[in-house]
Amino acid sequence: MNNKKGLPIPLIASIFVLGLIMVLSMFGMQVAKEKRAEAPKETEEVAGGEETTAPAPVAGGKIAHNPPSLDDVPEGPLGEAILRGYELTNNTSEVLRSEAATPEDGEKLVNELSCTSCHAGAGMDEHSSSMVGVSAVYPMYIPRSGKIVTLEDRINGCMIRSMNGQKFEANDPDLKAMVAYLTYISEGIPVGAELDWRHLNNMDDVPVPDxxxxxxxxxxxxxxxxxxxxxxxxxxxxxxxxxxxxxxxxxxxxxxxxxxxxxxxxxxxxxxxxxxxxxxxxxxxxxxxxxxxxxxxxxxxxxxxxxxxxxxxxxxxxxxxxxxxxxxxxxxxx
CATH class of the missing domain: 1.10.760.10 (Cytochrome c-like domain)
Structure with missing residues (x-):
């Protein structure tokens, strides 16, 4: 049987069903896309500008302090940079002074401290000024600087203040290695996340001291x-x-x-x-x-x-x- 335009009715029905399937499929894809957008995730830039995504570690509705093990550092140049960054963080003065041209040069580069002196466990101890997640909060505005600073800026700030030494040059492999390490231990933490372990070492109302x-x-x-x-x-x-x-x-x-x-x-x-x-x-x-x-x-x-x-x-x-x-x-x- 044909309609008035001459198309068979079964063919018209098939076209209608196919169209309905396409509409439902497109609707389903949009819903899935919206759900993915709502899911907690992190986008981080790694060596070479590649972007990766990782689920945010959540425990009881809060971001979990769960840095990856150094045993899981990837092989290749990125892994080497991460491990170098760990050494620089954990034994800052020992590493930099031992590699300086002269003892005098080493003393100018850095004092006798390490990052671990304040950030226990190379920044991975949750209870002592942990640096886990730090790459997810920078760049950020710092009142002392009066501007937005990068993670590299912040590291160099510590080098000239806490370490009482000299800044790294912008292209220094050691600066890049420290950023690689801090990015690695911040893996999975979304940008802008509230981290319960930050900003705890401050006394708001200090008594008059003796x-x-x-x-x-x-x-x-x-x-x-x-x-x-x-x-x-x-x-x-x-x-x-x-x-x-x-x-x-x-x-x-x-x-x-x-x-x-x-x-x-x-x-x-x-x-x-x-x-x-x-x-x-x-x-x-x-x-x-x-x-x-x-x-x-x-x-x-x-x-x-x-x-x-x-x-x-x-x-x-x-x-x-x-x-x-x-x-x-x-x-x-x-």
Whole structure:
């Protein structure tokens, strides 16, 4: 039987069914696409500009702290870079100084610390300033710099402040290796994720400290690892806390709030969180009142204002020594 235009009715029915199938298929593909877009994932750039995606590790609705094992580092140039980055992170001063042309050159490159001195386990210890996920949060705005900084910028910031040394050149293989390592241990963490283990080492309301009490506590509890003169016993066993082998006063730990918070959360080893706010503040004040190198260009920091008052620079160190320091002013309590 034909319709008025002469097409067989079975053929018309077949065309209609085929069209319906195509519409349903396209609808299904769109739904699948939307579901994939909603799923947590990470897009990261690896060597050569290649992009990879990995599922976000989630535990109980939160991002899990679960860095990959170094046993699983890929073979080839990328794997070599990751392992080099690990060595540079874990034994920064030892590696860079041993490879310098002369001992004097090595001392100019870096002080006696390592990244692990503050970021335990080469940044993989969840409870001690972990760097897992750091490649997912940079670039980011940093008030101290007054601009958006890259991960490379942040590493170099540590090199000239916490490591009291020299920046890496932009094309330095060691800088690229450190980025490769930090990217590797951040594998699977989506860009912009909230990470519960970040920004924990800060005391928001620091008590007015007693420097003499801090010295007594230091002599009782800290000398075994950090030595009586603060020179330390090793970058990863007892880092130098003051002097030329330690961080300069442009580092984050040169601030009372950050030092007191770090001490309370991480010290003494094996008895973390056992110190009161007052004890941590006393220790921080004693440590930060000791001599250390000055950061050469502090006037360039916080260009947009809101410079913190608790930076223990040379002026404040001298005030502690001559008994004129106003701790209420330093701690913003006035």
């Amino acid at each position: 420097v003499d009490a801090g010295e007594q506590l230091y002599n009782q509890s800290c000398i075994a690892c950090h030595a009586g003169d603060g020179s330390g016993t090793g970058s990863n066993t007892g880092p130098a806390l003051w002097g030329s082998g330690s961080f300069n006063d442009g580092a984050g730990l040169a601030r009372m709030g950050k030092m007191a918070g770090y001490i309370q959360r991480n010290m003494p080893i094996g008895q973390e969180n056992s110190l009161s706010d007052q004890e941590a503040a006393d220790l921080a004040a004693f440590i930060l009142s000791q001599d250390r190198d000055s950061y050469p260009t502090p006037e360039k920091d916080w260009p947009n204002g809101d410079r913190p008052s608790d930076i223990m620079d040379k002026e404040k160190r001298d005030q502690v020594k001559n008994g004129t320091i106003d701790w209420n002013e330093v701690l913003g309590k006035n």
